[in-house]
Amino acid sequence: MDQDRSDLGTPGRKAISIHNLWAGYDNEIVLRDIDFTVYEGDFIGLVGPNGGGKTTLFRVLLGLLPPMRGVVEIFGEPIRKGRQYVGYVPQSVEFDREFPIDVWNVAQMGRLGHRGLFHRFTDEDRKVVAEALRKVDMFDLRDRPIGELSGGQRQRVYIARALATEPKILLLDEPMANVDPQMSSTIYELLKELNDQITIVMVSHDMTAISSHVKSVGCINRQLFYHGGKEISPEMMEASYGCPVDLIAHGIPHRVFPDHHHEEGTS
Amino acid sequence: MIEEIVQALQLGFMRNALMAGVLVSIACGIIGTFIVIKRIVFISGGVAHAAYGGIGLGYFLGFNPVLGAIVFSVVAALGMGLVQRRTRERVDTVIGVLWAIGMATGIILVDLTEGYKADLMSYLFGSILTVPTRDLLIMLALDVVIGILVALFYKELLAISFDETFASVENVPVDTIYLILMCMIALTVVMMMRVVGLIMVIAMLTVPAAISSQFVTDLKRMMVWASVLGMTFTTTGLWLSYFLNLTSGATIILVSGVGYLLALGVKRTFFQGSAESEIGELAAEAG
Numbered sequence: 445m446d447q448d449r450s451d452l453g454t455p456g457r458k459a460i461s462i463h464n465l466w467a468g469y470d471n472e473i474v475l476r477d478i479d480f481t482v483y484e485g486d487f488i489g490l491v492g493p494n495g496g497g498k499t500t501l502f503r504v505l506l507g508l509l510p511p512m513r514g515v516v517e518i519f520g521e522p523i524r525k526g527r528q529y530v531g532y533v534p535q536s537v538e539f540d541r542e543f544p545i546d547v548w549n550v551a552q553m554g555r556l557g558h559r560g561l562f563h564r565f566t567d568e569d570r571k572v573v574a575e576a577l578r579k580v581d582m583f584d585l586r587d588r589p590i591g592e593l594s595g596g597q598r599q600r601v602y603i604a605r606a607l608a609t610e611p612k613i614l615l616l617d618e619p620m621a622n623v624d625p626q627m628s629s630t631i632y633e634l635l636k637e638l639n640d641q642i643t644i645v646m647v648s649h650d651m652t653a654i655s656s657h658v659k660s661v662g663c664i665n666r667q668l669f670y671h672g673g674k675e676i677s678p679e680m681m682e683a684s685y686g687c688p689v690d691l692i693a694h695g696i697p698h699r700v701f702p703d704h705h706h707e708e709g710t711s
Numbered sequence: 712m713i714e715e716i717v718q719a720l721q722l723g724f725m726r727n728a729l730m731a732g733v734l735v736s737i738a739c740g741i742i743g744t745f746i747v748i749k750r751i752v753f754i755s756g757g758v759a760h761a762a763y764g765g766i767g768l769g770y771f772l773g774f775n776p777v778l779g780a781i782v783f784s785v786v787a788a789l790g791m792g793l794v795q796r797r798t799r800e801r802v803d804t805v806i807g808v809l810w811a812i813g814m815a816t817g818i819i820l821v822d823l824t825e826g827y828k829a830d831l832m833s834y835l836f837g838s839i840l841t842v843p844t845r846d847l848l849i850m851l852a853l854d855v856v857i858g859i860l861v862a863l864f865y866k867e868l869l870a871i872s873f874d875e876t877f878a879s880v881e882n883v884p885v886d887t888i889y890l891i892l893m894c895m896i897a898l899t900v901v902m903m904m905r906v907v908g909l910i911m912v913i914a915m916l917t918v919p920a921a922i923s924s925q926f927v928t929d930l931k932r933m934m935v936w937a938s939v940l941g942m943t944f945t946t947t948g949l950w951l952s953y954f955l956n957l958t959s960g961a962t963i964i965l966v967s968g969v970g971y972l973l974a975l976g977v978k979r980t981f982f983q984g985s986a987e988s989e990i991g992e993l994a995a996e997a998g
Contacts, residue, residue: 506876508876508879508880527880528882530880532877532880534877540750542924542925543748543873544924544927544928544929544932544933545869545873545929545930546928546929549869550873553869553870553873553874553878553881556867556870556878556882556883557880557882559866560882561864561867564866589928591928605877609881
């Protein structure tokens with residue numbers, strides 16, 4: 445399992461490649477004919493309305509939902525095998541505040557994939573977990589019950605848990621839900637730093653926030669519109685419906701539109 | 712009083728009863744903790760009541776009803792577990808239906824059985840005062856089995872309780888672990904049948920764990936405290952029922968219930984240093 449992953453360091457490699465993907469539940473097709481390639485080193489923000497298929501796409505990438513049709517590969521391998529390179533940060537809306545667990549033990553769950561049944565966590569696991577917690581600045585709070593944390597702190601613990609899996613790709617589902625604005629800019633800074641080594645894909649319904657922090661933006665609403673750039677063309681907006689609603693609702697961010705030429709540091 | 716206690720301890724059935732209370736409390740504390748944190752109290756209730764079908768079958772076919780209860784509760788536990796994982800039906804509805812079917816099957820089978828059904832009530836309401844020494848050994852064995860299984864699968868059980876999605880992404884065999892937990896619940900239920908009866912099994916599984924979850928923030932400590940609380944409740948309830956000549960199972964449950972309410976009160980009064988209680992205090996002062 446612990447194969448040498450350093451050989452994946454070549455820039456420009458395909459981290460995720462999705463071809464002709466159809467996915468959904470029972471009678472409802474949520475994602476239609478998705479083609480999407482993520483290259484190593486990318487930091488992609490996918491925006492779209494709620495119910496547009498953001499979470500469904502993640503479920504497919506995590507092997508939780510088998511695709512109806514199409515091919516999905518992670519570093520050239522099928523999902524079952526490829527998902528070991530993926531660190532997942534879930535949307536943290538529902539949560540049992542009384543669950544008896546501390547920060548350390550949550551982060552340590554990131555090591556489960558490395559220590560199968562009947563194996564105890566090793567010193568190496570503890571080292572990785574400690575490092576992950578330090579990275580998100582939660583090591584000092586490692587004995588704190590998870591229920592006593594603020595939304596932003598909890599989110600950072602989930603990021604640490606994902607980092608403890610030693611991922612090559614980080615998937616974040618609405619990472620700034622339940623996080624106050626100040627904390628969210630701290631988290632964005634952290635993600636930017638992590639992006640030096642890890643490919644990041646995050647989904648959000650909040651385009652304004654996402655577009656000023658990521659390298660490139662895509663729209664997802666049943667279909668996926670992504671051209672590897674940071675601009676959202678009117679065609680993408682129109683086609684992906686819900687997107688312009690967010691745009692207007694939050695005031696039009698300059699960076700998102702092509703050729704405005706008066707980009708100021710207001711973000 | 713002390714003389715009376717010493718006198719009572721001379722009685723074999725009283726010693727066995729106390730011992731049984733302690734032994735089931737261990738399993739209860741461990742398994743109850745998972746039931747409470749994983750929020751499957753309702754499933755455990757279903758398993759307990761479905762077990763009655765097995766008792767009826769035992770009576771009808773003339774074998775030991777406890778064996779029937781074991782088979783029925785394990786099958787019910789696995790069935791409900793699978794239903795919960797696999798179907799998109801409303802899970803609580805399905806469990807409610809299985810719950811009722813198990814119970815009804817038991818009643819009908821007992822109806823169809825000729826003759827005198829002496830200790831039928833003991834399965835429903837418990838009969839801790841008639842636990843034979845052989846049953847104590849079975850309880851001890853079950854405690855050991857449960858202890859070993861939980862120790863072996865501890866990190867996986869914790870993972871599926873906290874975040875099943877993440878656990879499956881990390882290749883934890885979520886379904887298998889969940890079904891192992893369901894089996895352990897079934898065995899615990901049968902074991903507790905002797906002490907408080909099937910109808911009140913839910914209370915014994917949840918109350919000690921629920922109380923300890925109010926005060927500790929670590930899963931292992933929660934199990935230990937739940938076990939200790941269970942022992943306290945069964946022992947207290949047993950003595951009360953002995954001196955007041957009441958049904959022991961029901962007395963144990965009432966003692967647990969009172970303990971639960973007391974714990975809630977204690978928690979509210981002493982353990983809430985949060986803004987919420989501060990506001991409450993300020994409001995009280997203002998009023």
